[in-house]
Amino acid sequence: MTDCFLGELRIFSYGWAPQYWALCNGQTLASAQNQALYALIGTQFGGTSSQFALPNLQGRVALGITTFPNNKPNGVVSNYTNGTTGGAETVAITLAQTPAHTHAFGATDAPATSPQLRQNIYADVIGTQPTYVTNPTAAQIVNLDPAAIAPTGSGAGHANVQPFTVVNFCIATTGVFPSRN
Secondary structure, eight states: OOBTTTTTTEEEEEOOOTTTTEEEEEEEEEETTHHHHHHHHTTTTBOOSSEOOOOOTTTTOOOOOOEEOOOOOOOEEEEOOOOOOOOOOOOEGGGGGGGOOOOOEEEEEOOOOOSSBBTEEEEEESSSOOOSSSSSSSSSSEEOOOGOOOOOTTTTTOOOOOOOOOOOOEEEESOOOOOOO
């Protein structure tokens, strides 16, 4: 295999780390036995002076170091420095995140004369107890009773994962110590 730099990350298509490489799964290594690698990455991915963590790229994508506008109205700038983590595999959408909107939905307290919806108006199929209307004495066509519509989702998370192919990220534990440019 060609020479590599110590601490270099590579993607491998198989499910194990080759010799002189370690999986980027957040595992910790002893600093005393890996002094050169510790000198390069330190504790930016976790750990202490006696042990340090390797990057954890399980279920994550790598993001380059950058500073860019956040597209927020106040012009906040986001800084992504080495070792920063973020994101979520599932997200719960709350009512506060839903844009304000309305639904036109008409109903009548008149008895239904057909099982088919006509003119986008729902009719009362029970007859004795109004099904869709708030006030049985209201005009024939009224808005849907607000109690018939409730927020949905219950705050449960939904998948928030981009399309993917699973590969292994590995870090070189032996190699040429990179010199600064």
